[in-house]
Amino acid sequence: MTVIETESLTKRYPRVTALDRLSVGIEPGVTGLVGANGAGKSTLIKILLGLSPATEGTAAVLGLDVATEGPRIRSLVGYMPEHDCLPPDVSATEFVVHMARMSGLPPTSARERTADTLRHVGLYEERYRPIGGYSTGMKQRVKLAQALVHDPKLVLLDEPTNGLDPVGRDEMLALIRRVHSDFGISVLVTSHLLGELERTSDQIVVIDGGKLLRASSTRDFTQATASLAVEVTDTDDHPDGTRAALEAFTAAGLTAHADGHLLLVDIADESTYDTVRDAVAALGLGLIRMEQRRHRIAEIFKSKQDQEGGSRDAA
Numbered sequence: 001m002t003v004i005e006t007e008s009l010t011k012r013y014p015r016v017t018a019l020d021r022l023s024v025g026i027e028p029g030v031t032g033l034v035g036a037n038g039a040g041k042s043t044l045i046k047i048l049l050g051l052s053p054a055t056e057g058t059a060a061v062l063g064l065d066v067a068t069e070g071p072r073i074r075s076l077v078g079y080m081p082e083h084d085c086l087p088p089d090v091s092a093t094e095f096v097v098h099m100a101r102m103s104g105l106p107p108t109s110a111r112e113r114t115a116d117t118l119r120h121v122g123l124y125e126e127r128y129r130p131i132g133g134y135s136t137g138m139k140q141r142v143k144l145a146q147a148l149v150h151d152p153k154l155v156l157l158d159e160p161t162n163g164l165d166p167v168g169r170d171e172m173l174a175l176i177r178r179v180h181s182d183f184g185i186s187v188l189v190t191s192h193l194l195g196e197l198e199r200t201s202d203q204i205v206v207i208d209g210g211k212l213l214r215a216s217s218t219r220d221f222t223q224a225t226a227s228l229a230v231e232v233t234d235t236d237d238h239p240d241g242t243r244a245a246l247e248a249f250t251a252a253g254l255t256a257h258a259d260g261h262l263l264l265v266d267i268a269d270e271s272t273y274d275t276v277r278d279a280v281a282a283l284g285l286g287l288i289r290m291e292q293r294r295h296r297i298a299e300i301f302k303s304k305q306d307q308e309g310g311s312r313d314a315a
């Protein structure tokens with residue numbers, strides 16, 4: 001079952017192709033949509049909401065065709081826009097109640113849902129103060145609350161960590177995780193920062209120049225490239241133990257490279273551990289560390305970009 005499905009989705013503006021034959025299926029859970037600025041993330045969200053027509057291709061949200069079912073999709077989906085769009089003179093409560101009413105909730109349940117949602121996003125104490133006096137983090141929480149207030153099945157969050165300091169980012173990401181774990185709401189969250197979504201997301205979709213680069217579970221993403229980090233001592237016989245071990249690993253048929261004092265060995269299969277241990281023992285070196293290291297997503301892309309000679313700002 002997929003919550004979002006696109007097929008050859010293309011969006012051409014007069015001077016740029018923002019989405020280029022994008023075909024992707026997104027399952028329930030938390031999905032990170034990652035891409036550099038201008039990759040096409042916001043364009044995709046607007047098409048999914050039925051607010052902007054695709055030039056070619058098709059897309060379905062919760063099984064509904066975006067070309068014909070926009071209003072129904074928007075009743076089932078919450079949207080947190082990227083830019084600050086909050087009225088400064090009203091309180092969070094007034095604004096979120098208003099948005100709940102816009103979504104069709106009757107007055108009493110709009111007020112109840114608003115109180116619950118603001119409590120959930122951690123804005124309960126400040127809920128009667130005008131939004132104009134809020135910090136960036138508080139404004140982001142109001143935007144999240146209005147996306148959740150009508151109890152959607154799916155929320156589309158466009159760069160919710162933008163402008164936040166590291167602590168604010170972590171809090172927002174934890175909150176996003178809870179949107180799914182506490183309420184079972186699926187989440188599509190965008191970011192231009194590859195690293196920040198890997199702890200939050202079940203799946204990662206990476207787009208670049210409107211094209212799909214990769215879509216897979218976060219676990220597959222990082223595990224497929226697992227490596228063994230090995231650190232060894234120097235000895236009188238081998239004053240550069242790292243170099244001696246690297247040569248021995250290569251001679252034993254392993255793929256390895258040095259990163260300072262660390263040797264990073266590709267894990268071909270279970271026997272890699274024994275081969276490393278035996279090679280180190282044969283040289284008479286001490287083994288300081290041998291541990292499996294999952295690559296961070298950012299590293300995978302850095303090496304991919306280095307290979308391609310690219311210098312994009314997704315990091």
Ligand SMILES: Nc1ncnc2c1ncn2[C@@H]1O[C@H](COP(=O)(O)OP(=O)(O)OP(=O)(O)O)[C@@H](O)[C@H]1O
Pocket residue numbers: 013014016017018035036037038039040041042043044159192
């Ligand atoms: N209404 C528009 N008219 C013309 N070009 C547009 C329009 N909206 C977006 N674009 C262009 O389409 C491309 C993709 O933009 P989009 O906003 O979808 O990217 P993004 O990944 O969301 O990046 P950002 O995080 O910077 O918003 C960009 O080159 C952008 O300039």
